[in-house]
Amino acid sequence: MLDLRRLEILHRFAALGTITATAADLGYSPSAISQQLAALEKEAGLALIERTARRASLTDAGRELAEHAALVLAAAETAHSRMRARIGTVGGRVTVSCIHALAPALAPHLAALQRAHPALNVVAHETGSATAAAAVLDRRYDLAVIDDWSARPPAEDSGLSVHRLRREDIVLAVPADHPLAERSGPATAAQLRRLVHDQTWLCAPAGQLSRAAGDRYLTGIDATPPRRWEFEGLHILAALVAGGAGVALLPAGLVQEQAGVAGVRPVPRMERTILALTRTTTREDPAVAACLHAARQALGSRHR
Known part of the structure; x- marks a missing residue:
């Protein structure tokens, strides 16, 4: 049986492209990431990573397994969200990103949410609007608050939920x-x-x-x-x-x-549109829903 956590590491490596970036994203050392990928290769029974003196890249088998990993991780996240919905408690870790211009308005609402739910751990980051959707889909963020300056804001994509907060x-x-x-x-x-x-x-x-x-x-x-x-x-x-x-x-x-x-x-x-992005797999997660509600309260009706 392939280890789910190692599949997550492979998925992040496929998205980020380097051992160093994957390690920084997950909070591990590069050597630890290399060890976990090597262990996954043993579990799979064939080479997943092609290593040279300068870089590491996915083999054909590695790319195929990374595609399967995305599906497996999505199914696992959906199941986890539904179980958390059954419990009904707002808790666990939710990673939120926000463009810097909106962070001062959003931060107090997230802080109040943490005070109201001691089991909830909100991890906040600043991000750019152009890269937020990919970061949400890659599970680097669970919720991203961005602005969209186009005449037609993006529609929901495969795996991505788009929430319009205000125009x-x-x-x-x-x-x-x-x-x-x-x-x-x-x-x-x-x-x-x-x-x-x-x-x-x-x-x-x-x-x-x-x-x-x-x-x-x-x-x-x-x-x-x-x-x-x-x-x-x-x-x-x-x-x-x-x-x-x-x-x-x-x-x-x-x-x-x-x-x-x-x-x-x-x-x-x-005009511009203020958007919140989440994954469809976390639609029933109470903690993600609570953070999305906080974003609506903070940004949904401030100015027209």
């Missing part, structure tokens, strides 16, 4: 004393083109979802910023707008929280 307007953030801040109506595309040309455009670095969405929006209204500053973190961008450094497209809720900044709704409209 939020993206507004043009300008200093509170800017002439546009005194207007009651939205900013037209022509006004935006003039503003982008005259002001420094503040945005996230290339590769960030907000940057890609903002660039698509500017392309759609035929606007190209002649001056662009790139900074990591939407809160940093809001603070820069407040200081008069430039203008940016930012979530309406964040703009409302930042002193010295006004938000003007652009035309055409722009």
Whole structure:
């Protein structure tokens, strides 16, 4: 019989690609991971890992067993969730990830949940929205809170449950004393083109979802910023707008929280969606359900 824990290690290795990354993810030393994979090879009766001086990779048999491992682990997790649902106690370990901009709102609710359920151990991490779905499917996280800046948020995928927490307007953030801040109506595309040309455009670095969405929006209204500053973190961008450094497209809720900044709704409209991702195999797990409920309480109805 193949050991379930070793199948989990093989599954993580297949997802992460290196012994070092697998060890860091699971909290073991690289030598311990190598030993467990070697033991799994003995149980399987054939080579699963091809080792060279520089790296280790899966053999054909290793890839096939990793595919079977994913199915076995999913079935085991579903069974475990259903047994926990029968008990009804909120307990055990739940790993939660959240983008850093939403963590201050989510953290107090998770802390309160732990106080209410002493048997529950919430392990919190910061993550990026682009990689969260894969991390949930690979069981690195049980719940991931992310933002999606696309016009159509993702639908449920194989093994992944998508929970929509709220939809939020993206507004043009300008200093509170800017002439546009005194207007009651939205900013037209022509006004935006003039503003982008005259002001420094503040945005996230290339590769960030907000940057890609903002660039698509500017392309759609035929606007190209002649001056662009790139900074990591939407809160940093809001603070820069407040200081008069430039203008940016930012979530309406964040703009409302930042002193010295006004938000003007652009035309055409722009929005983002706050999502929570879980696995379908944990749908009946009371602890995961409680953490998801905490996310809904924290983020579900703050701003529109």
